[in-house]
Amino acid sequence: MILVVAEQRDGAINKASLEAVVAAQQVGDAVKAVLLGGDLEPAAAELARARVEAVLTVSDPALAAYTADGHVIALEQVIAAESPELVILPHTYQTRDFAPALATRLGRPIVTDCVGLGRQGSTVTFTRPMFQGKVLADVVIEADPPWLATVQVGAFKAEALEQGSSPVPIVPVKVEIADGAIRQRPEAPFREARQAVDLTRADRIVAVGRGIKGEEHLEIARGLASALGAELAASRPICDNGWLPMDRQIGSSGQTVAPKLYVALGISGAIQHVVGMKGAKVIVAVNKDPEAPIFEISDYGIVGDLFDVVPAIIKELSA
Amino acid sequence: MERESLDVDVLIVGGGPAGLAAAIRIAQLQSERGGEPLSIAVLEKAREPGAHILSGAVLDPSSLGELLPDFVERGAPLAAEVRRDSVYFLTSRRRLRFPVTPPPLRNHGHYIVSLSRLVRWLTGQAEAAGVDVFAGFAGAELLFDGNRVVGVRTGDRGVGRHGEHKPAFEPGVDVRAPVTLLCDGVRGNLTKQLLARLPLEGRLPQVYALGFKELWDLPAGRVGAGTVVHTLGYPLRPEEFGGGFIYALPDNRIALGLVVGLDYRDPHFDPHAAFQRLKQHPMVAGLIEGGQLVKYGAKALPEGGWYTIPTPYADGVLIAGDAGGFLNSLRLKGIHLAIKTGMLAGETAFEAVRAGDASAGRLAAYRQRLDESTVRRELYPVRNVHQAFASGLATGLAYAGVALLTRGWWFRDPWPGEAGHERLVKRADYYGSDPPPEDASANAVKPDRLTTFDRLTNVHYSGTRHEEDQPSHLIVHDTDICRTRCIREYGNPCTRYCPAQVYEMVDDGQGGKRLQINASNCVHCRTCDIMDPYQIVDWVPPEGGGGPQYEGM
Numbered sequence A: 001m002i003l004v005v006a007e008q009r010d011g012a013i014n015k016a017s018l019e020a021v022v023a024a025q026q027v028g029d030a031v032k033a034v035l036l037g038g039d040l041e042p043a044a045a046e047l048a049r050a051r052v053e054a055v056l057t058v059s060d061p062a063l064a065a066y067t068a069d070g071h072v073i074a075l076e077q078v079i080a081a082e083s084p085e086l087v088i089l090p091h092t093y094q095t096r097d098f099a100p101a102l103a104t105r106l107g108r109p110i111v112t113d114c115v116g117l118g119r120q121g122s123t124v125t126f127t128r129p130m131f132q133g134k135v136l137a138d139v140v141i142e143a144d145p146p147w148l149a150t151v152q153v154g155a156f157k158a159e160a161l162e163q164g165s166s167p168v169p170i171v172p173v174k175v176e177i178a179d180g181a182i183r184q185r186p187e188a189p190f191r192e193a194r195q196a197v198d199l200t201r202a203d204r205i206v207a208v209g210r211g212i213k214g215e216e217h218l219e220i221a222r223g224l225a226s227a228l229g230a231e232l233a234a235s236r237p238i239c240d241n242g243w244l245p246m247d248r249q250i251g252s253s254g255q256t257v258a259p260k261l262y263v264a265l266g267i268s269g270a271i272q273h274v275v276g277m278k279g280a281k282v283i284v285a286v287n288k289d290p291e292a293p294i295f296e297i298s299d300y301g302i303v304g305d306l307f308d309v310v311p312a313i314i315k316e317l318s319a
Numbered sequence B: 001m002e003r004e005s006l007d008v009d010v011l012i013v014g015g016g017p018a019g020l021a022a023a024i025r026i027a028q029l030q031s032e033r034g035g036e037p038l039s040i041a042v043l044e045k046a047r048e049p050g051a052h053i054l055s056g057a058v059l060d061p062s063s064l065g066e067l068l069p070d071f072v073e074r075g076a077p078l079a080a081e082v083r084r085d086s087v088y089f090l091t092s093r094r095r096l097r098f099p100v101t102p103p104p105l106r107n108h109g110h111y112i113v114s115l116s117r118l119v120r121w122l123t124g125q126a127e128a129a130g131v132d133v134f135a136g137f138a139g140a141e142l143l144f145d146g147n148r149v150v151g152v153r154t155g156d157r158g159v160g161r162h163g164e165h166k167p168a169f170e171p172g173v174d175v176r177a178p179v180t181l182l183c184d185g186v187r188g189n190l191t192k193q194l195l196a197r198l199p200l201e202g203r204l205p206q207v208y209a210l211g212f213k214e215l216w217d218l219p220a221g222r223v224g225a226g227t228v229v230h231t232l233g234y235p236l237r238p239e240e241f242g243g244g245f246i247y248a249l250p251d252n253r254i255a256l257g258l259v260v261g262l263d264y265r266d267p268h269f270d271p272h273a274a275f276q277r278l279k280q281h282p283m284v285a286g287l288i289e290g291g292q293l294v295k296y297g298a299k300a301l302p303e304g305g306w307y308t309i310p311t312p313y314a315d316g317v318l319i320a321g322d323a324g325g326f327l328n329s330l331r332l333k334g335i336h337l338a339i340k341t342g343m344l345a346g347e348t349a350f351e352a353v354r355a356g357d358a359s360a361g362r363l364a365a366y367r368q369r370l371d372e373s374t375v376r377r378e379l380y381p382v383r384n385v386h387q388a389f390a391s392g393l394a395t396g397l398a399y400a401g402v403a404l405l406t407r408g409w410w411f412r413d414p415w416p417g418e419a420g421h422e423r424l425v426k427r428a429d430y431y432g433s434d435p436p437p438e439d440a441s442a443n444a445v446k447p448d449r450l451t452t453f454d455r456l457t458n459v460h461y462s463g464t465r466h467e468e469d470q471p472s473h474l475i476v477h478d479t480d481i482c483r484t485r486c487i488r489e490y491g492n493p494c495t496r497y498c499p500a501q502v503y504e505m506v507d508d509g510q511g512g513k514r515l516q517i518n519a520s521n522c523v524h525c526r527t528c529d530i531m532d533p534y535q536i537v538d539w540v541p542p543e544g545g546g547g548p549q550y551e552g553m
Helices: A015-027 A041-046 A070-083 A094-105 A215-228 A236-240 A306-318 B017-033 B062-067 B115-128 B189-197 B271-280 B282-288 B334-356 B365-372 B374-382 B386-390 B394-408 B426-432 B455-459 B479-488 B525-532
Strands: A002-006 A033-038 A052-061 A086-090 A110-114 A118-119 A123-130 A135-140 A147-151 A169-170 A204-208 A231-234 A261-263 A282-286 A302-303 B006-007 B010-013 B040-044 B082-090 B096-099 B132-135 B139-145 B147-154 B157-159 B166-171 B172-175 B179-182 B208-217 B227-234 B243-249 B252-261 B294-301 B317-319 B474-476 B503-507 B511-519 B537-539
Touching: A002 A015, A015 A033, A015 A086, A015 A118, A015 A147, A033 A041, A033 A070, A041 A052, A052 A070, A052 B426, A070 A094, A070 B537, A086 A094, A110 B525, A135 B394, A147 B139, A147 B479, A169 B189, A204 A215, A215 A231, A215 A261, A215 A306, A231 A236, A236 B374, A282 B017, B010 B062, B010 B147, B010 B334, B017 B040, B017 B062, B017 B334, B062 B334, B082 B166, B082 B189, B115 B132, B139 B189, B139 B394, B147 B179, B147 B208, B179 B189, B179 B282, B179 B334, B189 B317, B208 B271, B243 B282, B252 B271, B252 B282, B294 B525, B317 B334, B334 B365, B334 B394, B334 B511, B479 B511, B525 B537
Parallel strands: A002 A033, A002 A086, A033 A052, A052 A169, A086 A147, A110 A147, A204 A231, A204 A261, A261 A282, A282 A302, B006 B172, B010 B040, B010 B179, B040 B132, B082 B227, B179 B317
Antiparallel strands: A118 A123, A123 A135, B082 B096, B139 B147, B147 B172, B157 B166, B208 B252, B208 B294, B227 B243, B243 B252, B474 B537, B503 B511
């Protein structure tokens, strides 16, 4: 059995957790999902529609606010009771916070940031990037199960989630959390930047690079973004200049995204940018330089001045 | 501001071979001689030990063997024993093999190593001996009491781009110790502070070189592990000092590099382009064709030799390794001297702490130890060699030959030398009335992105990462000079000698140019601090942990 540790916040399952369920469905027939927190009903009901055997809910006041200790203590008990072969977690910030401690507590191996999973008989192969994505390593664990693995955000497609024929049972699970066992005292969550955007959730992105030349020309990119219903993003020089906030930066020092559509305007395609968006399904590039590396990874390339091309596209879209 | 402080017995800044050898040596003396246990702390700016260090590297194991006689049994990562040595002179299309390998370049009994891995292993040895290694903490400034060094302040964390304190702000810690060892590497920022404050400079100004290195995975069967090749000549002109290297590691991996003297004259010379040209030379191109670039990095080297070494002690402080310029440029080796000087500094520090006296008078024992050791025996005879090469390749080679016979004696001793940046010639003087455009490289290469690359792509392969929201750690004291004087006089050479595209001249929107500093590309090589013709660049450590990731280099 494969156990997926799903993440919920305010009753909603995040996309990365659905991707983790997809990963589990690809390598095992028997999949269970577990949710931790306070009020889990809406999130559990959403998960119960997927093709899984059961959704376990660990609802405890001590887990209402996230703490690393709380997650480690609860999951240790759930894993002991369920004895899964494999535990899959989404490679989110929260998972990165507690998963190494959980693996250490259990004395089990963990393979992080997997982009692929494969199975041959009882052997599970974990594929993970090394050298900043330059090399993909296939990892096979020799130790006995249970194993832990985290899956890279965007490596599996949430759309590929197999739904079940009818909702599966939601099984409440009790755990013991001793007084004082949780050493962290969480404060209320807050967003550092008020309008922080999560570009990883966007289906469409319009990104601008140096070719935009000046801050005043950003309007033209905004126009295309709104015509497409897309989020606006940028390569590094734009954010370095302060023309767009840093949370809109795509690439090795920004966010890694895999939208359905990525429109790159005036972006040359430096490798630092490409590693952050090469997982996009359809890449459209507009650039004056026919030799710009961005065209090597584009599905559609337009060699031309973005100040001519973009207004024409906007006009066509709004016609 | 409230700062935490930490008191230790010996503080070592820099977890490289010098700093770790010092730490291990002190721990050994402590366990041999007993007494009150000493607390030994090593500050290392890299998040993981060894992540910021790279070298060729061929290791002369003599001093490692003195430090840890059973280093082989302890599992020191020695990639391959040297089996074949050769030296070639390259022209643009041809190669001429030296009939005999010159004695300084004979590497029988030496090992090809990844210095990054060796340092990670040495860190483990130090920790096992009870040394505290604080990885991810940079020494930001020296703490003084009068002119006496009393410790080091680590860098603040959580400072935003404009100097504002972010929610996670943590002020740096004052680490105080009766004796501080500066092992902060070539052009170390703390050693630089010390030399600016106290009259410790050597007899001649230090001269540096810039070394590029790449790791390549090749198709099987191209070159046997343990092969060492050095080259002279192309892609450098006789007026430029330096040479190439190829070291063959196991598993069809090679280290490939070029060292370029930071005392070149042509302001439009581009060291990174020269490295690309080396890869286009038939001898190298045939080797790496179809191979894969794995890693890229660059570092500066102190090449000036004996007369450029500063007085390596003052009240409360000792200097060891590259920070002090302990490198043999004729043999192209410094790791063994870093280890040896670290050991000698460690012994001196141990005795000073035990005696309760870390004054300059007491610490002068370090100089005596150096003079009586292999350090002087190795460096003194070649004391004038690098300066002789400043007169050109032929003169340098001829003198190097003479020096082998005369043990370094020459009519002019010291052979006069000057700082490398002072040799850079203005565009008008070098090119006359028809200089190239300000932003042009004299030796430009169009990268094919298979074996030759632009700087930005190369930076990606260095694994460099910094916290983005922090002040620039490259401080240019007057950026007006860049857009007014430097562009005209030298054509902004920083855009060419920086191996990581930190410096760019971009349109200022008013028909002119302005300097843009891409600080988070920085691979911490210090070339800008060294080579800037106006000497207005200060490299200071970025927030601890940031920098390249040189695993395997």
